Amino acid sequence: MTTPPRYPTADPSDPALGDLVTALTALGYGTTSVQSVLGAVGWREALAGHPGAALRHLSDVQSSRESVLTAAFFLREPVAVQALADLIGTGLVDRLCASGVLVSDGADRLVCTVDIRPIHTARSDRTPGTGEVLIVSDPDASLDVRVPGPDHVPGVGQAPLTLLNQVPTGRVDRLLDLGTGSGVLALVLPADRTVATDIHPRALDFARASEHSVLRVDGPRSAVDWRTGSWFDPVSGELFDRIVSNPPFVVGDGDVGHVYRDSGLTLDGASRLVAAGAAEHLAPGGTAHLLGAWATGFTESPASRVASWLPDVGIRAWVVQRDEVDPETYVRTWLTDESVDLRTPDGRRRSRRWLDMFADRGVTRIGMGYLHMQRIEGPTEVTFEEISAPDLGFFGDEVAEWFLRSGWLADQDAESLLAARYAVRPSVARETVELPDPTGLGFHPVVLRLTRTDGPQFTHEIDTPLGAVVAGLSASGLALGDTAGLYCAVNDLDEDAFVTALVPLIVDLVRHGLLIPADLVADTAPPAPGADR
DSSP: OOOOOBSOOSOTTSHHHHHHHHHHHHTTOSHHHHHHHHHHHHHHHHHTTOHHHHHHHHHTSOSOHHHHHIIIIISOOOEEHHHHHHHHOHHHHHHHHHHTSEEEOSSSEEEEOSEEEEEOOOOTTOOBTTSSEEEEESOOGGGSOOBOOTTOOOOSOHHHHHHHTTSOSSOEEEEEEETOTTTHHHHHSOEEEEEEEESOHHHHHHHHHHGGGOOBTTSOOOOOEEEEOSTTGGGTTOOEEEEEEOOOOOOEESOOSOTTTOOSSEETHHHHHHHHHHHHTEEEEEEEEEEEEEEEOTTOOHHHHHHTTSOSEEEEEEEEEEEEEOHHHHHHHHHHHTTOOTTSHHHHHHHHHHHHHHHHTTOOEEEEEEEEEEEEEEEOEEEEEEOOOSOOOSOHHHHHHHHHHHHHHHTOOHHHHHHOOEEEOTTEEEEEEEEEOTTSSSEEEEEEEEEEOSTTOOEEEEOHHHHHHHHTOOTTSOOHHHHHHHHHHHHTOOHHHHHHHHHHHHHHHHHTTSEEEGGGGGGSOOOOTTOOO
16 A cells, blocks of 8 residues: 655745745636636535546646646646746746645656645625635645645635634734634734734744735735744733634644644643633733634533633623534544544554543533634623524624624613613514414414524524514614503503513523614614615
8 A cells, every 4th residue: 555645845934935826826826717617516526625526627628827727736736847837937836846845746747735725705804906815735635645744734724714704894903813824814804913823833934925925905915923932922911903713722632743733732721721812812892703622521511611711800702612522523523634544553542542531531522613702891701602503604793793782781781771772683583383283173373483594593482472572673663661561551461570571581682683772773784675673
């Protein structure tokens, strides 16, 4: 059996790599050009790790500039030396060969040893001149038989793209990308000043090369301040308006097998360290958006574990758990990530060792998701929620609005909540679930729900009185207390008891965005055309 090659092979610190990114940007290499060659199906299959299908679409295209660039730098297929020289110049080809970015396949063809992936997102606040950024990294093993080495630097993977969709739109003054890797978040998110850190110098070399693709239509972009160092050491004493981090949060025994995913801390120590450190480095009103994982057993809830990582004062946190798995599933996933064959003696040994560690520490489940934090005055508030909507898409505006709604609620008491006016979110659906009547004739209602049909798709089961009050609310109508009072008068109910039960229910509907306080309507999603509320 042939042993697969191990990385790294290229020298990302060589200026030739940055010059290649500059040349590819000038040649129009990017999402549009690659998709024009591969088509929608070929593009999809390449991203899904099915290179044979992508190559089939490539073979149907004549040897145009776009097809040569796609073959060489997107699919990393062997390309004739002269074809590359005709596009980027003989001198640059020679320098790339000297740096290990291009290697010969022995047949007068060259193979690229790095990934150069375009990022194209729907974020309205990202304005490079080409509409995207080229991210340079070590090769993605999904398109080739590669075993990631200890110094492997990943590129445009699911994790950074997922986190990118969690960050609110809008430019900030100071941005920190902690553990930037190949620089995806630092190069995409808008800020007047961006600091990006990583303990891995090789990752920062790739990020600097990627920066050569960034052009701004609104004027020159300030260069990213790339800093080498461990965790928050490179930014000691500094405050930021926005912090993002996709840290090496794999829940393990503290060994560092791969720099990009292993922190050297046991269990969920990396997520704890980043959450606590981000809280210390947020400017007033600033927000942090982090990927994380938390390990718990029978005696501790995920909510209490994450809350224990944060200070007692100064933070409003929204912890969103997207997935929870058992130790066996977790170990299988991450060993497969590093191309370990679970059937081999080594695979069996490593799997058993990892599972034994979880058992010894009482870990029965591992949760994964996002930690959103905002610097506030007053006691720390932590809200932990599980969101099971299959595809959140761009979620950053929901995060921003969640902080807005939670901040408004924090300033209210029962009296002011009843005195306020509310709009029903235009995307809220009211649904009645009916089951066959026991008599065998017709149906009878069993559940009444209010459900957001957008974003997190929060749903609340309600009763008929709450449904009637909500139906009577309008941003330009009666206050909540007056609406409730009318309902009580018509139905001969005790108004004091009714509103006492009503207030916490309204709080929940506001927190989840089904009801929007009239004070905040202008700052949230616009109402549907013609809708009063």
